[in-house]
Amino acid sequence: MTATYELSHLRMLEAEAVHIFREVAATFERPVLLFSGGKDSVVMLHVAARAFWPAPLPFPVLHVDTGHNFDEVVEFRDRTVRRLGVRLVVARVQDDIDAGRVVEETGPKASRNRLQTTTLLRAIETHGFDAVFGGARRDEEKARAKERVFSFRDSFGQWDPRNQRPELWNLYNGRHRRGEHIRVFPLSNWTELDIWQYIRDERIELPPLYYAHRRPVFERDGMLLAHTRFVTLAEGERPFDALVRFRTVGDATCTGCVESTAATPDEVVAEIASTRITERGATRADDRISEAGMEDRKKEGYF
Amino acid sequence: MGQLLRLATAGGVDDGKSTLIGRLLYDSKALFEDQLAAVERTSRDRGEDYPNLALLTDGLRAEREQGITIDVAHRYFATPRRKFIIADTPGHIQYTRNMVTGASTADLALVLVDARRGVVEQSRRHAFLASLLGIQHLVLCVNKMDLVGWSEQRFAEIREEFRRFAMKLNVPDLTFVPISALHGDNVVHRTTNMPWYEGTSLLHHLEEVHVASDGNLIDARLPVQYVVRGRDFRGYAGTVAGGVFKPGDEVVVLPSGFTSTVSAIHAPGGEPVDEAFPPQAVTVRLADDLDVGRGDLICRRGNRPHVGQDVDAMVCWLTERSTLTPGSRYVVQHTTRSTRAVVRDVDYRLDVNTLHRDTSAHSLSLNEIGRIRLRTQQQLLFDSYRRNRTTGSFILVDEATNNTVAAGMIIGPVLPAANVVWHAAAVGRDDRATRGLTVWLTGLSASGKSSVAVEVERRLVAAGRPAYLLDGDNLRHGLNADLGFSAADRAENVRRTGEVAKLLADAGVVAVVSLISPYRADRDRVRAAHQAAGLPFVEVFVDTPIEVCEARDPKGMYARARAGEITGFTGVDDPYEAPRSAEVVLRPEDGDPATMAGRVLAFLDR
Structure with missing residues (x-):
């Protein structure tokens, strides 16, 4: 055989x-x-x-x-x-x-x-x-x-x-x-x-947020959060435009984005393969509440 | 894109297991900076002088608070060649349950020993559990080689000791790697500290080890999981559990026994495929409109699983809240079937450290492993676990709590005695022309057994007495072709040969058996079976010293065994237990095979 x-x-x-x-x-x-x-x-x-x-x-x-x-x-x-x-x-x-x-x-x-x-x-x-x-x-x-x-x-x-x-x-x-x-x-x-390789191989459509785009963001606790109608800026927080993408998408008030130029599944796969920070560590304020x-x-x- | 390798590890911080896994993860970039920073911070707070990588996966509060790993932790990493899933479990005996769980889906087991301490009880236990769960590849990492001066001799000692033990197990692929997890030697890259080591690094071995053919590609098995119905569509969805299915295959559906032909096979999403093999999830369509449902099994007409309600199995008991005792009732989940079952009997409890069988045991409690007989309400469609890990495994669920309480590995259908009634024949032994008996020649390889046996058979037949030679080597071509050389397989080899000899003797023939049959207990069982049947049994010990056998070595087997090419060779690295009370003992000084045969015949004519 x-x-x-x-x-x-x-x-x-x-x-x-x-x-x-x-x-x-x-x-x-x-x-x-x-x-x-x-x-x-x-x-x-x-x-x-x-x-x-x-x-x-x-x-x-x-x-x-x-x-x-x-x-x-x-x-x-x-x-x-x-x-x-x-x-x-x-x-x-x-x-x-x-x-x-x-x-x-x-x-x-x-x-x-x-x-x-x-x-x-x-x-x-x-x-x-x-x-x-x-x-x-x-x-x-x-x-x-x-x-x-x-x-x-x-x-x-x-x-x-x-x-x-x-x-x-x-x-x-x-x-x-x-x-x-x-x-x-x-x-x-x-x-x-694996998720991204599968998305690429199967040509699965995702919300556009997952790919690099320009949007107003602000920095909080060392993370970039989207400036949307749902958030109230605290003192000292200033919105600015950046080229970003989301690694996770949840509630708009606590999901952070990362600066990125990855605009296609291939580019995202390459970006993830070389990143040194976990996705939740980078983008989820809710996970930082406690250990x-x-x-x-x-x-x-x-x- | 590479394949997937699932590996099981077990052990504690003392063996350096965490350090080893941490190094694999970090060097393959699967450990992230924020994770490492968190671990370093916590380790420092606790006053530990190195980053305790167990903190990475000791994810539960109780685990962190008590500083112990309770549960199976899954870790993931990938290299450009392969993706790895590690099922990591704590190593103490009270976590046997977790080790069994982690090992159930593993392709390979990693066992660590500290080069200073060598093979200890825990390493033997891990190897045994890996073998029990059917893992075919075992890697023994001899760690902390830096602390024994990178000693080749120390490594060789440990390797030989472990190899001797592993011969009792069913592990076809055994690999040894000397490493220092702390310094990274031979973990990801080959070291220059041990120029005498000719193998590859651990990671390289993990990347290369071939596991795709470990699954059963012979016995086609598709347990039907779900029936997919659409407009003009009826398909049987399931995960292939064995063999290869192709459109055009003639198949039978069990337990009904209806036959049909595979008309199409679809991958998920509907793409038609030319063949389906384990562990693909497929949807199969049949040419005929049959009544097929979940729990049925599709297989080839000429290759069917056992169908029955009485199952002989090894089980590991998984709960502290109850014990397994004869008479207890459970739900058994086996492939896609679920039915009630009652425990008929506990045959023995196995000591996982010494492999001793305690036949006086009548129950199993948490972490204990034993052999039981189970009677199910509906028929199961099963193979032995050794032949197929999917159709040979089951779990028991306690209906009162809905908890999973046992993991089971099927040995086979329950054999005779219990529920098979002996049919009396119309012909008795006294009605036959001749009276049969068994002559059993035992001794080392090349001791001269077969030469004597051939001569005994020839002279009996020449004298007009029906005789038949049962030669161990020859039987391994047919009747015993499925057996290897582990202790369990040798025992089965002897048992079957003994049963055949008994049948011949009962039929009035002199059965002349030539079989190394190295273990006393196995031979004594055959003797007992003959006695029970009222048939004479003559044990002939061909007592040729090993030096003489080795000097003869007609097949070059001793040379190969000494060179380490074959293991488990009787007399070299596996024991031969001489008979204590053989009826006839033959020694080289007795003369040539013909003379020896004369002595045997003289005993028979006595």
Whole structure:
């Protein structure tokens, strides 16, 4: 036999993710896929659609909307779900603020990031979702590095990192009682570079924010933040124009950008391959709260 | 773009494991400046005199507070040649559960030893677990070579000691690399400090090691995961678990047994492909409209897995909240099937340090490994784990808590005794023309067993008595072709040969067996089986001293074993346990093979 039966590492990662999507679709009643328009969720949705070809995606997508969105991202979100013919469920943080379930932070550094947890859990409960796909990757952050692909959440939506189910081979244990649910992370083993190589190879469209563009920004805590209608400048903070791109896209008030000239997927791949700073370290003010910032939020039910 | 290599590491700071991984990550630029700065800051605050790289992945608060690694940590790095996923686990015995988890998907295991201390209990345990989980490539890194003066002799001692131990395991590819993780010697680049070392650096080995053919490419297996339905479309989606599927293949769907032909195979997204192999996720279409659903398995007509409800398996118990005991009920998840199961029996508990089997054990608790028999409610479609890591593995889930409580590796279907009823025949032994027995010749390679056996068979047949020679080497071409030379395989080799001899003897034939059969316990089991069946068993010890055998060496095997080309060779680096009470003992001074055969026949005629 002369043929070599080898898969490239991207096809291997894709196969693993496809297996996970099919496993969930076959064994859960009401799965949902978290879709923010960020690159990881775009890749996740792309792989999911491929997993069920030629049938349509057998579950809806959910956007937890902080109300502080980049306009380009919302436009991209709507266009993408239309193109794929998937059902979009939007859960609004504003609704929880209006109903008094959460209280909005005040001051110049106010962010709705943490409030999303309440909105997300409310949506899960209202719709009875029992499996929630998230685009989190283990290379992103050290609390995520220890999380399972199938991550159990109790009836309060909480994660118990000390009591996780062992996960062996490709046998995933999704058993749960009514009211509990499983967060599922099909891209667990992908790195930022894998995501970009896949975007390049598959020619996946992203919101334009991910590529170098000129926009007004200001500096805060050593990071560049976009100057949008949602932020209040503190004393001494001055907006200026810069050529930037976003490495992650989340709530507009706490997602930083980096100076960059990378305007195509190829250029971004090259930039990432040579960068020496992690994507969250460079761009996420929310992760800088404390060393255990992510772990604490995840325990409460965060993404 | 390169392939993916999944590797498992285990151990603690003492072995220098963190330093080694940190160096691999940093030198391959997978460790970022902000991560390194954070680690340096925390290490300094704690008064540690070097950056403690465990802080990088000890991501949980409890881990940082207690300064221990609790869980499997995944680390990622890539070189231009390959992408690597490291499943890193703590090394202490109380983390056997985590090691088993980390090793379950690994292609390669990295075991570290400190050159000053040599092979210790922990290194043996890690190697054993790697072998149990079916990892085919093992790299022993002899670390801290700088502290033993870069000694070639010290490295050779450790290598030989480890090799002797590893012979009892099923690890086909064993590599040894002398390194200094602290100074970087032989980690990424080859060092000039050990000019006597002719191998490559560790990273180079990891980049080059060939794992693509480790998966089973022979037995075509597709567990159906999900049925994709569209307009005029019905496809069976799943991840290929073994073999190669092609359009046009005649296939059978189990357990129903319906046959059909593969009409098309689609990759994710629909692209048609000419062939599908593990671990591709595909959608297969069949020419006929069959009732196929999740949990079914598509395979080739002439190559099917076992189908049954009784499974013999090794399991590792994963929870501290309960124990595994006979009679306990669980949900078993196996490929895409999920069904209830009851533990029929615990055969033994294995000591992971000494490999001793405790047959008096009747339960397994956290981190313990043992052999059990399981009865499932629905049939499972399975292969042995050694043959296929996907169709041979399962987990047990406790229905009360929904927790995963055990990891299982299937040995095979449960064999006879328990649930197979012996059929009485109409012909008894006294009805046959002749009475059979077994003559079992044991001894070293080149001891002269076969020459004597051939002569015994010839003279019996010449005298009109039915006799048949069962030669160990010949049986390995057929009946025992699937067995290697590990202790377990040798035991199975002896067992099968013993069973065949017993059948021949029962049929009235003199079975003349010529088999090294080095272990006393294995031979004694064959003797016991004959006794139980009321058949005579004559053990003949061909007691030729090893020097004489080695001087003969007709196949050049001793020379190769001495040169280290083959390992596990009886008498050289694997023990031969002489019989304590053989019926006949033959020594070189007894004369030529014909004379020796005469002595054996004289004993039979007694």
